[in-house]
Amino acid sequence: MKKQKLSFWEIWNMSFGFLGIQFGFALQGGFMSRIFQTLGAGKEEIPLLWIAAPLTGLIVQPIIGYLSDKTWHPRWGRRRPYFLIGAVLSSLALFFVPHSPTLWVAAGFLWILDASINISMEPFRALVADKLDESQRSYGFVVQTLIIGIGTWVASNLPWLISQLGVSNSAESGVVPMSVKIAFAIGALVFLVSILYTVFTTTEYPPEDMEEFEREKKASKNTFIKDIVANIGSMPLTMKKLGVIQFFSWFAFFTMWSLANPALTEHVFENPAPIEANYDLTMPAQAEAFDIANTAFQESSNLVGSAMGVYGLSSMAFALILVFYTSKRRINRKLVHMGSLILGGIGFLMMNFISPENLKYCFVLIGFAWGSILSMPYAMLSSSVDPKKMGVIMGIFNMFIVIPQIIAALGGINFVSGLLGDAPINAMLVAGFSLIIAGLCNLLITNKSAITYQTNE
Template sequence: MTGTKSKLSFWQIWNMSFGFLGIQFGFALQGGFMSRIFQTLGADKDAIPFLWIAAPLTGLLVQPIVGYLSDRTWHPKFGRRKPFFFVGAVLSTIALFFAPYSSALWMAAGALWILDASINISMEPFRALVADKLPDSQRSYGFVVQTLIIGIGTWIASNLPWLMTQLGASNTAAEGVVPDSVKYAFGIGAFVLFSSILYTILTTDEYPPENLEEFEKEKKEQKGLFSGFNEIVKNIAGMPSVMKKLGVVQFFSWFAFFTMWSFATPAITEHIFGATDPSSEAYNNAADRVGNYLGTYGLVSMFYALILAFVASKVKLNRRLLHMGSLIAGGVGFILIYFIQEPWMLHISFSLVGIAWASILSMPYAMLSSSVDPKRMGVYMGIFNMFIVIPQIVAALGGVNFLYKAIFGEAVINTMLLAGTLLILAGFSNLLITERSATHD
């Protein structure tokens, strides 16, 4: 298709984004329960961030490369982004299924590494697909619909181990063995991941390059690994000003959420429930409850995204102010966890976190996609996600452990104070972004 892009209906946007349901099943199970698996296999709390490091390190390499390759892929039948959806889905499904069967820490860390790298093969082309198919006036709407689907996936997947326990699966196991409730949850997640991405592949068409002859000519001129690497480096050096400013926001945002994923389970099971033995029934029941609370942020992000989708379809959004307020709300939610004494009140905290999560998954991409060359959308989306993995690498290499202990003290619950502080800083960092093309629809 050439010329102006046609507006798509809600269900067309839903179909092209539906694969994110499975991607988020993978991320939610990974984020909510890999630390539980690590603790079950004998990991010390302070070692948990380091066990996560392979995932963001791989993402640092995979994301821009996949973006670059998908920009230069076109097949009349298979499209541009869809081949990457499929390859990522197959690898992710295998890694997600086998992760809870790990019998040693190195195996679990390796499974997380493969899982995260594989999900990224699918995820970044999904982001680029929204920019490929939607006119600028529908970009915010498109990314918000993706976030709605992500919220559904987060809520369901985060509650799966609890649901498996309610249906009769064992929630305890021998020391060093992951309970059946977690194994079944990961198996269901693997099925949903593959089937939902396959649904998008089968129901969504892609536009060919506007000038196919010029596209093929550029591909021939830029053959070879060195040429691709040189192109990625050139795009990094010449990234738009908006991307650099958004990078500051992303750094604080994803440092905060990495802290939550790494430490929510040990922090809440210890601080709220007084459970510290990973092989005990009390710990495993408390860990299921943590999954419920993490599901709350997914559920609220779903409703918040639904509201944003309705609003974005009717009026123009000030993306910058919306994102700033949402991140500050999430930061307050994290900080409140420290002061909570009644477990049910954690749903309030994670509801605020859900508001931030919905915005993180939509507004930065909407701002970015309005500020970059459409021909390089894939590689720029991949480069942009370096601002997601770099803060996670910094956190995993000791950043979390050093900061929360140096600023707030030794207790592991102080990780939530750190996460809240960083998210509030991320919110105020939006004031750096002044370009109207990025901040308004």
């Protein structure tokens, strides 16, 4: 099918739901470890508590991708029903997670939240490839990244902004501050509204041959698992090479999401989370000392979250530049991705000796890597995939995102960072080295149509 070229605003409308998805991911990534620490988790326990997130992605995304490939509704289309279901579930989970009374409840809500976000997110990747001619693929994924950058920056700053408006940023032992609760409630609302905007402003192409589509759909009912396994076994060589890059990229970012708060509050701000067992809260002086230490930790956590939001802002600027460039010209996706990842790695390494005032500059560099991770691999992949299998292939590609996170959560981060010593900041150094390795792995990509869109001119 020859697809018509879409305007910027048509691409913006079809990608706008990612604003809500990124609100969910940014609040989860920036503040879930803070919630865990507030509820009593030690630094060494945090990666394992995060394992729910990649495990649900490993299971959910290939399934949702496969099902959306086989779905067609005359009014709601192929991908949009999954956007909506995921949005409702994600919004409910976002609202309730900061109200968790215990650590195990918070971990359970993280599981529900990540599964729900994945239900919405996977079809968005496939929608770009469904709707856009190949000449606009890089442009489309970059516009998506622009919206993601906006969502990351705003959501990461929400608790800080809310506390500046006078909402309390302190709370009793084991209770999440009100500023965080309100931030998550706002995130829930934005998630639902932005998804609804895309659902009602975007149409989808029907299958080219409806009779053939229905025959394939009926034939696939009894071969669900077999089809997914077959697609895993027959994945293109370019996809496998991109998988190596994704492994090191997402190991780095999972390390940041799970351990940046404990590492930076302790190493950069020198305000680690107080351990309740070290205080006798029945004694007024000890209780006051705990409250002072806990308030300092919560305030430093806000500043860490705000600094992390800068990577969303710089990824937005990075994407904006690429939007203007790719609207008129082709780019070398391989070189763009390699350079961006290496810059991000340098940003992580700088954290070892940066001051609190300059921490944001580390995240500026990390934002270049993030902006590229969200666009270049998908643009390269979509050039080597059967359009009929776009959903399931994008879902399977997610395996290269979640497997490194599972390995990191099961002890990979603690083991590798432990080789450098006991200091919490070592986890950020590991993230830096991992991103640099990911950048260099781009040298493996040799497929010309993946590196830059090829025309017949």
